[in-house]
Amino acid sequence: MDSKIKKAVNNKYVTYGLILLAGLFLGWLIFSGGPSSGEQTTAAEHDHDHDHGEEVWTCSMHPQIRMDKPGKCPLCAMDLIPLKTTGSGDAAIDPDAIQLSAEAVALANIQTTVVSRQNPVKNVRLYGTIQVDERLSQSQTSHVSGRIEKLMVSFTGESVRQGQTIATIYSPELLSAQQELLEAVKMKDIQPALLQAVREKLSLWKLSDEQIAAIEQSGEVSPLTDITANTGGIVVSKNVNQGDYISTGTVLFDIADLSRVWAVFDAYESDLPFLKVGDKLDYTLQSLPGKTFSGRISFINPILDPTTRTAKVRVETTNTRAELMPGMYANALVNAPLKQYNNQIVIPKSAVLWTGKRSIVYVKQPDTETPAYLLREVELGPSLGDAYLVLSGIEDGDEIVTNGAFTIDASAQLAGKRSMMNDEAGRAVTGHESHSMPGSGSHTHDHASAGHEHAMMTVQGLCEMCKERIEKAAMSVKGVSSASWDGTAKQLHLNYDPAQTDLDKISQAVAKAGHDTDKHKADQKVYDALPGCCKYRE
Template identity: 55%
Template sequence: MKKIFANNPIRYSLLVLGGIFIGWLLFHSSNAPTPTHEHAHEHEAMQSTIWTCSMHPQIRKDKPGKCPICAMELIPLNQGGNVSVDPAAIQFTKEAAELANVQTTMVTRQKPIKEVRLYGKVQADERLLQSQVAHIPGRIEKLLVNFTGETVRKGQPLALIYSPDLVTAQQELLEAANTKQSQPEIYEAAKGKLRQWKLTETQIAQVEKSGTVQTNFELVSNTSGIVTARKVNNGDYISKGSALFDIADLSSVWALFDAYESDLPFLSQGDKITFTVQAIPGKLFAGTITFIDPVIDPTNRVAKVRVEVGNRDGILKPEMFITGMAAANLAQYKNKMIIPRSAVLWTGKRSIVYVKLANSNEPIFKVREIVLGPALGNSYIVESGLKEGEALVTQGAFSVDAAAQLEGKPSMMNTEGTQVSTSSMPGMDMGNSSDKVDKHASIKLGSESKHIALEHKMIKVFGNCDMCR
């Protein structure tokens, strides 16, 4: 043996090195620390973490990555919180609810006041319209009021008239005045004849005092207002009762509104109306409904609603456009629940809302069908379907509905709730084969299939979907 190692030192060296290596392996293995239970638990936790998309909660992965629908980074699912036990409910993560701007409001009972918007015009008060007529026959010698729109006062001369009958009546008055002491009845009859022709006591006294017959006599106005029509010219012959001018007193005017058939049940005499005039911005007028036309106009299907407005300063002029708002107090719907208009989703005859589950602190919502009453401007009266104190989605209801449709839960267009198909689209690869999704998914509604372009809903929900760019 000594001869072998002595004759072959290389073999001896290899044998020594092999022994040292075997000894190092033995001692190193015995001194190496073993994995603690804490590390084992962390490894198990990593293995059990579920990763989901903040905008598409139906996505479930056992490792981080990107959402196959919108390409957002997956986030760990908080499995320690409240989880909905209702299979029809849709659960959001808090991050998803914030991104979708989902806001809720408590359902309360309120005093229902319906705002009815009306449109109309300013019109002259028909009771203050008057025609200035001639009470004696004759010829227009001179018009003292020459154009439409001129303002006249009561007692103001309007025209000079020559009348043969009036000349004869003046002569009879002068003759009767000479015998008024002996024949007072004839004197009073002559004066009465002039009074019937609407001559004033001042005009009769002037004739009697002058002792001469006047050939041209003044026709005076018996009212104050604006001349709305001139119907004679200089030199025209007129008969008794002929209309010379139309005069309107605009110290008080009417605000006439057009009310459609659907608005009439909410309007009644005595209701307050505030209105604005297009030609007078910044000024608010107010009045009370004094009359509602009992007949519907067959042409435009509206009824006239009248409001009387004082107009001493004359700023309201006939034919001005006005916009009014009537606040109708709906006593028959007293103590009804009122919800914002933005909370309601319409599906033909159905109206639905999303209600937050009361026994959960997480954003978990469930669709509910309700029965609505009249609309109150930006809100609705709820006849049935909600309870006071429930939390209602008032902002982002469409985002919640889109998530419910994607997850196959009951939603606006999917009353029963069916699973959404996510078969892969040929030619689209977003990672591995499990991340391929059909861009246009199909939702089965009852016995028929309706294809909905889900990319439009993803844009509405998120607004930055890579697949829709």
């Protein structure tokens, strides 16, 4: 038996077989630990990724930029926004919501406000000037023809009291009429009607009955007659000089009684529905800082100025202390209650993002550990100055983002979720809003998928009236979906459809409204018709 075993062992085939089996066994031992090792490696890599999953900062305009800390984009100098946060997930968070860590919320200065229902009041701001009350203004005319021998009022702005002699006139016609009177007195027994006719003639020339009787008794005539003021006030216009020859009806002076004046304001047609006669109006004057004047609207001009698209709104004000002077600039504020919208939701203007056709806000989700914000499309009502009335889209008690909404929206765009540029994830819409590099001039960003372009142009102006006029002129061009004028930078931001219009047409429309652009200059007549506070040319 032993010999058989030895013989089998010495067989080279058996030896080869044993070596093969030993090799297979060793291979099994080695590779059987592979999966465990691989699992450990994968777990280690996962732990490594988790350990290094800190915030990544990127640019909303250049998503290829990745930074490990906040700062400025090296391409466009915009503030970087957080792409990945350290905040943990939360099962209650909506899949379409944008999550930001508490640190990212603080760095982006995101602020929220709980909305509530209110009785809205629209703040209508008006600009105008102090003017003379036309009913208290009179022209001082000469009732005889002749030469001005003496002028008692020598300059514009001089005070005049009623009954004061303002001029002495040498009149040959008056001299002849007085001589006719003396002849008629001699013939009064024969022709009494002639005497009465001459007396009436002199009365028409403003001679009193006492003066006529004195001429009859004395028998003396004089070619000189005095012109007296028929009202008291301030001389606002002096039309003659001493020695001038005048005819009957010549206007010597225009005199205005400034004890009561008008404050006349320009109201845009969009504001007229919120103004009515009897509304209280408070206004201030640049020349009297810290002092507020009040009055009620007494008249609204029913005719709209075709150039400025405004109507005149008048407020009557007493001026017993002579503080109000014609020509002073006035700024008014009217608080008009919108009774038809009582108990409606009102939100700050800063909460709204516009896309041309849509208006959106971001609502903070309640009861979540990680701050999360969800896009809501809203329907806006009338503008209330610094706020908007909301007709639908949010409910009473919702907490909306009032500062930092654009940062959240940029994060949503980068994450491929619903945003102002994406009505639905992955599908572009026509509305678009972009930012430009600091210091850049007029330029355009093409968006073929949206079909719209964003552009800027330089437009001259000074005040809020200019802003409304410029934006309305731009929006009147077919194809323009949004227009916003920055009064500080003098830049008009536009979203428009290049298939329907171009920058040249928009620039022409703005220039026709009275504002110079970097392409066209406003006509001088149109510019001269602008209110005084809008005169931007030196």
